Amino acid sequence: MKFHITDNDALQAIKPMALAAYVRAEGWTRVEAYGEFSDVYSHGSNEILLPNSEYVADYASVIADALRRLSTFEGRSEIQLYRDLSVADCDVVRNRSSNAENDGSISVDEGVALFVHVKELLLSAACAAKEPKAMFRAGGIKDATDYMNRVRLGQTEQGSFIISLIAPVPMNFSSDSQGKLWPEKFKEPYERQVTRTLVDGLEAAKKAAVAVIQGGTQDVFRRAINKGLSVNSCNALAHLTESGDGADLSVTWARTRPAPEARSRVQFTTAEGEIFREAARYLREVEPRFDERIDAFVVKLDRGPTEMCGKITLKTYLDQKPVSIITSLPPSEYELASQANNEKVTISLKGDLIKRGQRWHLENPRDLKLIEEEFD
Amino acid sequence: MKHDNLLANTDIESAVSELYVKAVAAKAGYETARPDFDRDSIDLLIRAGGRVRPQIDLQLKATMDLTKLKCGEKFSYQCDRRTYDNLRMPTINPRFLVVMELPRESEEWISLSASELTLKHCAYWVSLKGLNDLPAGQSSCSVHLPVVNRFDHISLQTLMESVRTEAAA
Structure with a gap:
């Protein structure tokens, strides 16, 4: 059965640049x-x-005619063609969940979780594209937040349950219409750096998981941080693979910014989900956490009679787990910590958290203050 | 007198004008097609073959009151605002207004015998491309169709050739 697209708004949504890039490709x-x-x-x-x-009165009519001719030429339906054309100027991130029913539907909770974790994957790539780190905090990188505000959620697609994120990417004005090799990443616009970092991170995660299964150490995950892997992406991958009976992630590259391959795809098994969950825990523990603010009780003070600086031990919670943290304070801050200890009040301070062996240390402590409890 | 007419006279006027244009296009050797959906008041499109394969889009009208101006060189036709606006905007395929003049008596619109099928009178064409905006609140305006712009197979071929030439220019 053949369908023709006649809706004016739908036809207007196909942009001239996207259409030209598509046919050239x-x-x-x-x-x-x-x-x-x-x-x-x-x-x-x-x-x-x-x-x-786009600014001609018969734009939609001419697009409709072009769609019909292309559909006949390619032997594909106008609907399939339209779907490709409407996102030809964007990188499209897809996740296919094989957990769907025969009719392609999925439970509401699973569906919502899929969207959340695919979004988290892309957000972590957007952060890592600015600066690779073991862990990112929500809203920590403004460019990444701004980028995510421009990403659109695509229509879900039939054929298992497929969700897509439509990521903007600037057109390539280079005369070389079909790149044979990837350009150096730093020369790409930020938007393309993000999607490339996403794929690099996924491929690094896959290799690391395989290496661990073959007897490698968890250190492979630490080495993958520079590729874009992080606690955030490991957590998202763990959720996606465990809840979706594996994960099938891909990026279809914008035709207006051609890539050496039309699509990059990385698949994960359910079993790998457990590895990513453990990798997230490992990375969270071994990697420094810079510029962290903590609220804690002072449980131990230690300063020699001739020393100016003093060492203190704090008790607090990190990632919902009770931990002890050791830090060294200059005299004035040490006095404040001593006062907090005497009065049994909480202190708040910032610093860089580093784990050495089983102990957390807070380096460069600063901005220490007492938190006055308010009671009714 | 029959009483099972499905078409009103205005429908028959439209059908006659379309028939006329299709007959002219066929004589010129061109393909005609109706747009799949009513968009921008276009009733019929005509495509030619050869290099570039030009196409023109037509808005068809029929009237029994095509009045000639005093100069004798132009007809005046009252055009509604929507049609006027749709025909004057920039387009990829050129658009034309084609107005068919019909006899006052509807019985004369089409006559048929064993030897001939006759459509009385003829149609004229004009391009409204680039004309000015109408003042706010004005619902129609007079457009002028040159008497020399008779819509026949020769003028259609000339029109198509000029479209082809201008497109490739």
């Missing part, structure tokens, strides 16, 4: 201009007219 070549607002493309004996401006 499919082997069509521009022959000549057709008037002021369109160009003729050919493929063998086939010709097609494509608008180069």
Whole structure:
């Protein structure tokens, strides 16, 4: 059965740049201009007219005609073609969950969790693209937050349960329409760096998981941080693989910014989910946590009679677990800590948390203050 | 007198004008098609073959009151605002207004015998591309169709060739 797309708004949503990039990638070549607002493309004996401006009154009609001709040429439905064209100027991140029912549906809770964790994966890549780190805090990197505000949620797709995130990426003005090699990452716009970091991180995670299964140590995960792996992405992967009976993640690269391959894909098994959960715990513990603010009780004070600085031990919770933290304070802060200890009040301070052996240490302590408890 | 007419006279006027244009296009050797959906007041499109394969989009009207201006060189036709606006905007495929003049008596619109099928009178074309905005609140305006712009197979071929030439320019 053939369907034709006739909805004006839907046709207007296909952008001229996306359409031109699409047909060029499919082997069509521009022959000549057709008037002021369109160009003729050919493929063998086939010709097609494509608008180069959206600001013409018959834009939708010309797009409808182009869709029909392309659909016949490719032997694909207009709906399939439309789906590709409407996102041809974006990188599309997809996750296919094989946990769906026969009709392609999924439970509400599972569906919501899938969206949350795919979004978390992309957000962690957006953070890592700015600066690779073991762990990212929510809202910690403004560029990443701004980027995520521009990412759109695509329509879910049939055929198991597929969700997609549509990530914007600037068009490549280079005359080399089909890249044979990836450009150096730092030369790419930030938007493309994010999606490349996502794929690099997923591939690094896959390799690390395989290495651990083959007897390697967890240190492989620490080495993958530079590729974009983090506590956040490991947690998201753990959830996706465990709840979705494995995960099948892919990025379809924008045709307006061609890549050496049309699509990059990484698949994970349910069993690998457990490895990622453990990797997240490992990375959280071994990696320094910079600029962390903690609220804690002072449980031990230690300063020699001739020393100016003093060492204190704090009790607090990290990641919902009780921990002891050791730090060294200059005289004035040590006096404040001593006062907090005497009065049994909480202190708040910032610093860089580093784990050595089984002990947490707070380096560069600063901004120490007492927290006055308020009672009714 | 039959009483099972399905079409009103205005429907028949439209059908006659479409028939006329299709007949002219066929004589010129061109393909006609109706748009799949009513968009921008376009009733019929005509496509030619050859290089660039030009296409023109037509808005068809029929009237029994096509009045000639005093100069004798132009007809005046009252055009509604929506049609006027849709025909004057920039487009990829050129748009034209085609107005068919019909006899006053509807019995004369089509006559048929064993030897001939006759459509009385003829149609004229005009391009409204680039004309000015109408003032706010004005619901229609007079457009002028040159008498020399008779819509026949020769003028259609000339029109199509000029579209092809301008498109490739």
